[in-house]
Amino acid sequence: MCGYKLIEEKDGVLIKTADGSDIIFDPDKTFDCGQCFRFNKDEEGRMSGVALGRAVGFKQHGRDGLYIYGASAEEFGPVWKEWLALDVDYEKVNRELTENAGENDPVIAAAEKVSRGIRILRQDRWEALCSFIISQNNNIPRIKKIIEAISERWGERIDSPVFGTRYSFPTAEALANAGEKAIYDMRTGFRAKYITDAAEKVASGKLDLEAVAGMNNDEAFNTLLTVKGVGPKVANCALLFGFGRFGLFPIDVWIKRVLEKYYPADFDPSVYGEWAGLAQQYLFYYERYLGGQ
């Protein structure tokens, strides 16, 4: 089910599923599961932040609804439906995921249950790549701080009637022009040279993210590895979250822990099929936020 009714409101647009079915989108979980670093719960109880150069906020509205603050009805289809992946039937995906995994999978069914409502977003390519370069050997609160800081410094100012002043994620050109020292001064540490290399490659066209989007997974992966500071984990996260490669399964310290804790040594995540990336995200959320409860 992916049809929606749109109701224009004064500060945004209310989305309801056309047939009253569960929308399966939990903003709190989706923006708190480490795929996107620019959203926080605000005083109104919305998950608000900046994406695609727009200030926006999300709040669940009953089981079948979603309130999108700072957006219009005509923006929904081309912008937010795509970005939030509301075109994907998660009821079906969740069913396929647990079926693919089979009955002998120790935890995916439990992880799916507690993680229900997480959607893998279709984020901006450059923002995803750059954000996950920053994420390496770092913790989520600090990753968010650094990203906010560089956005305030080198992003475009956005004056939103709903959210006030916010800043877009800086372009590769802006960061390339800023230079490594200025980026280092934003407390990015040893990542400054990696961010700079990525920004310079993208700004110069030496790395064409549009072209990467047209490549198969292996080609795209190997192309991203040409950036200094981009290894397997960062490349897979960039592709999963920024290029809609929902079948990729990035392995970080948390996922490694999950695999060691619950799965046999020879476990192959490709059993999760084209939704391995979602399985990964469910397992991450399950372990990180619930301690495997």
Place this chain on the structure above:
DNA sequence: TGCCAGGCCGAAA
């Protein structure tokens, strides 16, 4: 205070 964080690089073995 010390350990760790959505890792990767470069050198050593």
Place this chain on the structure above:
DNA sequence: TTTCGGCATGGC
């Protein structure tokens, strides 16, 4: 080819 120390910083 695989292993391993080092890395900047700050959250907890």
